[in-house]
Amino acid sequence: MFDIFKSMLKEEWRMHSNLFGNNGFSFFPVFIFMFTFFVSLVLPIFREIFTYTQIALGMHYLFLLLGGMVGAFGLIGREFMNRRFGQASLIAYSSRTLPVSERLIFANFLAKDIVYYFVLYVLPFIAGFALAAALIPAGNFHSPVILLTLLLTLSLSFMIGLSMVFFLSTVYAHSGKLLTSGFLAGCISLLFISGNLDSGSFYSLPSLSFFLRPSKSQFLLSSVLIIFPSALSLIFLKVDFPQAKKSFPNSFSRLCGEFGSYRYAAFVAKDILDLKRSEGGFGKLIFSFLLPAALIWTLLSALGTVLPVLNTLILFSLVLGVLSSSMYNWLTEYDIFASYACFPLRVSDMMRSKLNSYLFLNLVPFILLILLTFNKDSGILLPALLLFLSISFYMVSILVYLTGLSPSINLYNGRTFALYTFSVMPILLVNVILSMFGPFYMLVDLLLLPLAFYLLAQGFRKWDRIESPRF
Known part of the structure; x- marks a missing residue:
């Protein structure tokens, strides 16, 4: 299992470094560190506008969304590689040729994403924030214990977002229409009930609650939100290997006709x-x-x-x-x-x-x-x-x-x-x-x-x- 994990880490690095160049991609976490450091230097000004808890809320929800984005990027990896590099494929989508189960491969894929993007995003962010906090009076964020707790809870937020999207991908593989309809209904509901929600509702995110008021129950709840969706995803994993090419009716001519003489009709x-x-x-x-x-x-x-x-x-x-x-x-x-x-x-x-x-x-x-x-x-x-x-x-x-x-x-x-x-x-x-x-x-x-x-x-x-x- 560890060999697959190491190979996936190498694959991820080589894919990114080939796309962007070693120097260009290596500078990416350095830029995150520098940007976070310089933004954090004005933290005393932010403290005049936002409270300590509001700043913490913004950080944790940022990493929750970041985890979701990383998970979503993993989902489109197969199509991205096939469309951009027809001759290439990811290890995660080569389970037919490897003498191991699909669940084991995707468990490694999930662990790889957590470790790789932790080093790429979370660690540079915390390092830049910690350096700035050491140089300026950053209030509650100045304590080394608080910074270590922040590292843990931001990581938990990141993993919660990633595991949730991984679970949703499994649901989508079984019933795309059901998931799409549910999300559309959820988005509409959020837009219209938002006026009735108070600010305290958003502090119920377990990783954020653990940061503000450390307790075993909040840590365990955060762990459950990471482990349970991931376990369900692996148990009900569905990887399709279609035997025939997809076919679609000819809709191109009809669409072009609807645009009329519009100059970019064919392209649109x-x-x-x-x-x-x-x-x-x-x-x-x-x-x-x-x-x-x-x-x-x-x-x-x-x-x-x-x-x-x-x-x-x-x-x-x-x-x-x-x-x-x-x-x-x-x-x-x-x-x-x-x-x-x-x-x-x-x-x-x-x-x-x-x-x-x-x-x-x-x-x-x-x-x-x-x-x-x-x-x-x-x-x-x-x-x-x-x-x-x-x-x-x-x-x-x-x-x-x-x-x-x-x-x-x-x-x-x-x-x-x-x-x-x-x-x-x-x-x-x-x-x-x-x-x-x-x-x-x-x-x-x-x-x-x-x-x-x-x-x-x-x-x-x-x-x-x-x-x-x-x-």
Whole structure:
């Protein structure tokens, strides 16, 4: 068993280092350490706005979502490898050729994810935070015992998120429609009951409760939330080995016809079909967008009752603009320009087509924001919508300029991720501060639009100079 575990660790490192280069990928945890350190240096300022428990809450839910994202990335590994590298495969999906059980292989896969991403994400974060806490008066966080407890509880939050997504993947393998319907109903319920939840509801996360009030019961409950879903996933594991290729009816011509004479009709139709037929299909809208949006809306609603100076709808518009940029990743995840090299197309033509598909997908958050605004405060509909559109357009322009048609790959390069973070974080911080003075201060974000258009033009020229894409 340990040999499989070691081989999976080596495989994960080699896959990432081949994709991003040894130096680029090695810098990624270093950047997380440095970024956390410099952000933590302003912790005394945060303490004037947020309490000790609120800062702890944000950290633990961040790592809960991070664990979920890592688990979700593991789920699409098979399709990603098959679409990007047809001749390659992960050890986890080679159980037919190995003289060991599928359950043993996937138990190692889960353990590998926990260890690998603990070193990649959790440890650099804690190290940066601990160094900053040692240099500044960080209140309750200054104690070495508290820092060690934080390391343990953030790790627990991370593993809870990962094991939950691993369990959901097993449910999805048995009944995708049931899981999708349940999640959609859950997201809608969260959006509408959020106003009736108090801030204390979010402190019931066992790992967070253990950090705030250490007790054996909370530690045991956290362990149960990690072990029980993982055990169920392994017991009811379902790995499909289809004997025949999938076949679909010809929908391309019909979709193109519905778009009429629209210039990018064929490209948008292809993106819709790719999204529909890829792993998870339109379920990506639920798992990768609606579910996080519902959780963030619920958190912001509870935070708004504690800090009335924060405008919940404006902050949610800001977050929604950031979340929507992930849709560009979906559209470019499996498509590579080499497949179109025989056509009279440039890389920039493909980028423009993806941006058109991105605009269509943005109708989902746009409508969601309109419904929430009318339900809560229709008076700030205009600034909320303009903020969302400005941030969404700016975020995707940064992605286009820095990553081209491979954002899911290039963002794992430490240098690229650093440039992306420093291009985005100051804008988001300024918007959070401006939101405290009034919603119509958000109109200043319209100044981002000329910058976004400039970045897009530069990005098109930059990636057109690339003669042969790497992937």
